[in-house]
Amino acid sequence: MGNILEFLIRTDVWMGTIVVVLVPVGFTVLSNKLKELRKKTHKRKEQHFIQNFTLSPKISANVEQIKAIVGDSSDIIFRQFKLGMDNRSCSIVYIDGLVDQHLLQQSILHPLLNTKQVKSGLNFFKTESIKDFLMLHTIEVSDVKVVKETDKMVRQLLSGSVLLLVDGLAEVFVLSVKKWILRGMEEPITETLVRGPRMGFIENLRDNTAMLRRMTTDPNLTFTDFEVGERTKRQLTVTYLKDIANEKLLEEVKERINNLDIDHAAETGYIEQLIEDDYLSIFPQVQSTERPDRVMAAILEGRIAILLDGTPYALIVPTTFSMMLQSPEDYYERWIPMSLIRMLRYVAAFLSVFLPSFYIAFVSFHQGLIPTDLALAIAGTRIGVPFPTIIEALLMEVSIELLREAGLRLPRPVGQTVGLVGALIIGEAAVQAGLVSPIMVIVVAATAIASFVSPQYGAGIALRVLRFLAMFSAAFLGLYGISLFFLAICVHTVKLRSFGVPYITPGTLYSKDDWKDFFLRMPLFTMRKRPTEYFPKDQVRRKKY
Amino acid sequence: MAKQKMKRNIFAGLIVLLFLSGCWDSSDIEDMSFVIGFGFDSSENEETPIKHTTQIAVTKKKGEQAGAQQGKMYQDITLEGNSLHDILRSISLQLPYPVYTDHLASIVINQETAERYDLSILLDQILRDNVTRLSPVVVLSKQQASDVLGTNIEGEIPSSYIGNIFDNETSTMKMLPPVRVGDIAANISSHVSFVLPNVTKEKNTILVHGAGVISGKNNKLVGYLTDDEVQGINWVTGKGKGGLLNFKDEKDNTIIYEVQHYKTKVEPLYKDGRLAFRVKVTSQGWISEDWSQSSNNLSERYVQKLEHLAEKKVVKLMEDTMKKLQNEYQSDVIEFHDSFRISYPRDYQEMKKDWDKYFADADVTYDAKIKIINTGDMVKD
Structure with a gap:
C-alpha cells in the first residue's frame, strides 16, 4: 500500500499520465472540430451583392441606378451622346483600363454618332425597331448581348464590357471590347523541360483555353464554365474530352465545384483544397501544372482539368502518387533513358x-x-x-x-x-x-x-x-x-x-497494362490503351501496331 | 459514433504508448568501444585459467587524422579470469565506453590453449551471445595470442589484418578457406573434426602458416598440418579458390602450374564392411613458369608430359595428407562423411558415432586429371 502511495505522488508518473491522456484526447477533439467545420452547412441566405433594379425606358433613371450601384469610382466612365440619326440620347458606361479605347472609338462611338438613315423600311422612331437597327446596322462589335437583368449587366460592366443605354429602351446593350494589360506567354519556370513546348499558361482564362484549343481540332474538347466565389464570381472552366472522360468522374468534379463555398478564389490552390478528398493527408491529391501540354496529355488519358481565371495554374484530377514523379519529358525523349531517369x-x-x-x-x-x-x-x-x-x-x-x-x-x-x-x-x-x-x-x-x-x-x-x-x-x-x-x-x-x-494505382497491382507507365516508361507502341485507372470511355489509344 | 470515438481514442493511446518507450537501444556511435579481435591464451594461474586479450579500435579524433598514422590504431587489453563474460565485463572497469562486439573480425586462439581446453567451452560465450556475429574468422596461433594481436603493422589493426589475409585465398593453395565462428558452431554441435588455419607472428607482420586439426571427439587441437598438407587438403576437399602447383620434372627443374579451375569429386563405396573412397580431381590451368629452358617446346607431347607430372604431384600431395590424417590424427577434416552420408544415409546413421575410426581404416584411391590449356605468351623460333 505504501509503495502504491509513493508511486502515486511521483511527479513524473503524473506527467506521463497527463501526456498519455491529453495528447490522444486533444487529437480527437481537434479532428472532430475540423470535421464539423468542414461539414457545417450554411444557414445564411444567399447573398446578393448587387442590388437588382428594373430598367426603365428613361435613360437618366437607369444611369442614376448604375451610379448608385457602382458608386463614385473614378475609373468608371459615363459618356452621354446623341445618336447620329435621330438625336436620341444614349449613354455608354465602361471601366477605364479594361476596355480597348481604340476599338471603342472606332467600332462603337464613331458609328453611333455618325449613322445616317439608310434606305430601309425601318421606322426609327419606334423603340422596338431602334434596337434592331442598332444591332443589325450600327454597332461594329461582334460580341453584343442585350440584357435585361441588371445584376448580370453590372457584373459584365465590372468585368470589362461596355454598356450602351439607349433612351426609350428598357434593355441594355452589353458590348465586349475587353482589353487589359497581360503578361506575355513565358516558359513556366517551375516546370522547365529540356525538350518540349516552351508554352505556359498565363493569367487570362480565355488565352489558356485558346492554347488548349490550338493543340487539337478534336470537337470533343469541351470547356464547361462555372462561377466560383460568392462575392468575386471568378470564371472557372472544367476541361475534358467528352468521348473519353468518364461520366461519373465528370459528375463528381462538377458536383464538388458546385458545392464550393468560398467568397473569393484567388488561385486554383483554393479550389484544390476545397475539392480534395482528404484534407488531413500530407500528399497532394490534385495535380497542379502550368503546362498546357501536360493538361492536354492528361485529358487525353481521360482525366479532367480545371482552369481558373486569374491564375496560370491548372488543376488535374484524379492524381496518383506516380504522377508526382513524372514529367512530360518522359514521353518526349526516348524510352530507355527516360525509364532509367524515372x-x-x-x-x-x-x-x-x-x-x-x-x-x-x-x-x-x-x-x-x-x-x-x-x-x-x-x-x-x-x-x-x-x-x-x-x-x-x-x-x-x-x-x-x-x-x-x-x-x-x-x-x-x-x-x-x-x-x-x-x-x-x-x-x-x-x-x-x-x-x-x-x-x-x-x-x-x-x-x-x-x-x-x-x-x-x-x-x-x-x-x-x-x-x-x-x-x-x-x-x-x-x-x-x-x-x-x-x-x-x-x-x-x-x-x-x-x-x-x-492514390498508389497502379502500385496496387490494379492493371497490368498500367504498369507499363509506372516505374518504367515503356515504348510508346506498347501503350496501346489508355490507363484503365481513370476508366476512360474510349479505351483504345492506338489501333494498330 | 461514440463507438468510433472510443476506437479512435484507444488507437491514439496505443500510438502514444509507442513513444513512451523512448529511444530504445539508442546509443551514439562514438560512445562505444569497437571490439575488433579476441585472443585466447591460457594462464598458469589455476584460479584464472584464461588469459583473454581484447583488441579495441581507437577511433581517430578530429583534427588528428593527419597524425594518426604514428599513433597506434588499437588498444589491447589483456585480462585473466575464469570466465570470458566476466573478463569482458571487467574491461568496462577501465574503458570509458561499453564494449561492442558486432564488428569482431577475428578470434585468435593460442595452440597450447586449444590443446588444453575444449573449444566449445572457450567459445561458449561468443556462441551464446546474440550480438556477436557468426562471421569472425577463427585462427590458431603459434605464439601467444596476445603477442600476435600486438603485432605492430603500419596502419593496420592486427585482427582485421588477419581477417583480410583470407581474401587472398584465390591466389594460393597453401591457405585454407577461412573458418568462421558459425562453421565452428556447426562442427562442434555435430561432433565433426575440422581444421583451423594457423597464424604466426613474424617481426612486423602476421602470416598464415599451416593448420591445426581439431578432433570432433573432444573439440581439442590434436595435430598440425604443414603448408604442403594444407595444399593436399585443398585438393581433396575442392574448396580452395585457386593457386599454384609447384612440381619438378625429371631433371629437377621447377615448373609452376597455375590452377585456374579445379573440381574434386569424392565417391564413397561401402561393401562388406569395407569402406573405400575414390577421389577424382579435374583441373584446368596454365603453365606460368618453367625452369627447364624448354620455352620453345610447345609440342603437344611436351605439354602432355607436364600434365602427367602435375597429376602425379597432386596425387602425391593428397596421399601424404591423407596418410597423416588417417594414421596419425584419425580425423576426417575433409568432409568425407558428407559424401558418404549422401550415398549411404542409413549406414551413416550407425557409423556416425565412430566415424573417425571408420575413416582411418578406409581405402582411398586418387585420380587426378589436369589439363594445361595455356602455356603462356611464348614466341616460337
Whole structure:
C-alpha cells in the first residue's frame, strides 16, 4: 500500500499520465472540430451583392441606378451622346483600363454618332425597331448581348464590357471590347523541360483555353464554365474530352465545384483544397501544372482539368502518387533513358524522405550494419560533437529548409548570396566549430539534392514534411521505427483516394497494362490503351501496331 | 459514433504508448568501444585459467587524422579470469565506453590453449551471445595470442589484418578457406573434426602458416598440418579458390602450374564392411613458369608430359595428407562423411558415432586429371 502511495505522488508518473491522456484526447477533439467545420452547412441566405433594379425606358433613371450601384469610382466612365440619326440620347458606361479605347472609338462611338438613315423600311422612331437597327446596322462589335437583368449587366460592366443605354429602351446593350494589360506567354519556370513546348499558361482564362484549343481540332474538347466565389464570381472552366472522360468522374468534379463555398478564389490552390478528398493527408491529391501540354496529355488519358481565371495554374484530377514523379519529358525523349531517369526519380524520392533517418538509425542504433572501416570513420568524425544524432540531423535539416525558404523569397541576386553564405556556414563553419560531423553534412546535402529532383513542387513539399517524421521515428526506434513509419505511409496511401482513384494505382497491382507507365516508361507502341485507372470511355489509344 | 470515438481514442493511446518507450537501444556511435579481435591464451594461474586479450579500435579524433598514422590504431587489453563474460565485463572497469562486439573480425586462439581446453567451452560465450556475429574468422596461433594481436603493422589493426589475409585465398593453395565462428558452431554441435588455419607472428607482420586439426571427439587441437598438407587438403576437399602447383620434372627443374579451375569429386563405396573412397580431381590451368629452358617446346607431347607430372604431384600431395590424417590424427577434416552420408544415409546413421575410426581404416584411391590449356605468351623460333 505504501509503495502504491509513493508511486502515486511521483511527479513524473503524473506527467506521463497527463501526456498519455491529453495528447490522444486533444487529437480527437481537434479532428472532430475540423470535421464539423468542414461539414457545417450554411444557414445564411444567399447573398446578393448587387442590388437588382428594373430598367426603365428613361435613360437618366437607369444611369442614376448604375451610379448608385457602382458608386463614385473614378475609373468608371459615363459618356452621354446623341445618336447620329435621330438625336436620341444614349449613354455608354465602361471601366477605364479594361476596355480597348481604340476599338471603342472606332467600332462603337464613331458609328453611333455618325449613322445616317439608310434606305430601309425601318421606322426609327419606334423603340422596338431602334434596337434592331442598332444591332443589325450600327454597332461594329461582334460580341453584343442585350440584357435585361441588371445584376448580370453590372457584373459584365465590372468585368470589362461596355454598356450602351439607349433612351426609350428598357434593355441594355452589353458590348465586349475587353482589353487589359497581360503578361506575355513565358516558359513556366517551375516546370522547365529540356525538350518540349516552351508554352505556359498565363493569367487570362480565355488565352489558356485558346492554347488548349490550338493543340487539337478534336470537337470533343469541351470547356464547361462555372462561377466560383460568392462575392468575386471568378470564371472557372472544367476541361475534358467528352468521348473519353468518364461520366461519373465528370459528375463528381462538377458536383464538388458546385458545392464550393468560398467568397473569393484567388488561385486554383483554393479550389484544390476545397475539392480534395482528404484534407488531413500530407500528399497532394490534385495535380497542379502550368503546362498546357501536360493538361492536354492528361485529358487525353481521360482525366479532367480545371482552369481558373486569374491564375496560370491548372488543376488535374484524379492524381496518383506516380504522377508526382513524372514529367512530360518522359514521353518526349526516348524510352530507355527516360525509364532509367524515372527510376532515378523514385530513388531520389525515397532518399529525400529516408536518407537522414537511415543515417540516424545506423549511427545510433545499428552500428553493426555499417562496414567496420566506415563505422570507425563515422565514430571518429563524431567525437566531440556535443549532440545526439537526431539533434545534429535536425539542426542541419532545419537550416537547409531555412536557406531554401530564404532563397525562394528574396530577390534573385540576394537569394544567391544567401545560398552561398548558407552553404559556407553549413558546410564549413558548423563542422569547424564541432557542431556537426562532416558525414552529416554529406547526408544533408545528398538529401537536399535528392529532394530537388522531384518534378512537382507540391510533391516535393510533401516529401520534405515526411522526412522530418521519418527522422523522428528513426530516432525513437531505429530501423524498426523507419519500417513502422514506412508501413504507416503505405497504409495511408493505399486508403487515400483522389476522386475515386486509389492514390498508389497502379502500385496496387490494379492493371497490368498500367504498369507499363509506372516505374518504367515503356515504348510508346506498347501503350496501346489508355490507363484503365481513370476508366476512360474510349479505351483504345492506338489501333494498330 | 461514440463507438468510433472510443476506437479512435484507444488507437491514439496505443500510438502514444509507442513513444513512451523512448529511444530504445539508442546509443551514439562514438560512445562505444569497437571490439575488433579476441585472443585466447591460457594462464598458469589455476584460479584464472584464461588469459583473454581484447583488441579495441581507437577511433581517430578530429583534427588528428593527419597524425594518426604514428599513433597506434588499437588498444589491447589483456585480462585473466575464469570466465570470458566476466573478463569482458571487467574491461568496462577501465574503458570509458561499453564494449561492442558486432564488428569482431577475428578470434585468435593460442595452440597450447586449444590443446588444453575444449573449444566449445572457450567459445561458449561468443556462441551464446546474440550480438556477436557468426562471421569472425577463427585462427590458431603459434605464439601467444596476445603477442600476435600486438603485432605492430603500419596502419593496420592486427585482427582485421588477419581477417583480410583470407581474401587472398584465390591466389594460393597453401591457405585454407577461412573458418568462421558459425562453421565452428556447426562442427562442434555435430561432433565433426575440422581444421583451423594457423597464424604466426613474424617481426612486423602476421602470416598464415599451416593448420591445426581439431578432433570432433573432444573439440581439442590434436595435430598440425604443414603448408604442403594444407595444399593436399585443398585438393581433396575442392574448396580452395585457386593457386599454384609447384612440381619438378625429371631433371629437377621447377615448373609452376597455375590452377585456374579445379573440381574434386569424392565417391564413397561401402561393401562388406569395407569402406573405400575414390577421389577424382579435374583441373584446368596454365603453365606460368618453367625452369627447364624448354620455352620453345610447345609440342603437344611436351605439354602432355607436364600434365602427367602435375597429376602425379597432386596425387602425391593428397596421399601424404591423407596418410597423416588417417594414421596419425584419425580425423576426417575433409568432409568425407558428407559424401558418404549422401550415398549411404542409413549406414551413416550407425557409423556416425565412430566415424573417425571408420575413416582411418578406409581405402582411398586418387585420380587426378589436369589439363594445361595455356602455356603462356611464348614466341616460337
